[in-house]
Amino acid sequence: MHIYTFIWIYSWLLFIYVPWVLLTNDYIYSVLEPSKPLYIRIGIILFMNVLAYISNNTGKFISSI
Helix, strand or coil: CCHHHHHHHHHHHHHHHHHHHHHHCCCCCHHHCCCCCHHHHHHHHHHHHHHHHHHHHHHHHHHHC
């Protein structure tokens, strides 16, 4: 597993997305707005992790052929 992908994802969320939202009150991704239920917001973050995991493993498989 490539940990750098997950470091990149969470660094982007923490250091770019969160400050942007705090400064502008503009939620770039409407599914992450506080008005959405918590289970949807958590589900999106989990989906993002699953997608990164699958894409890393697909890339590793393709490059090993």
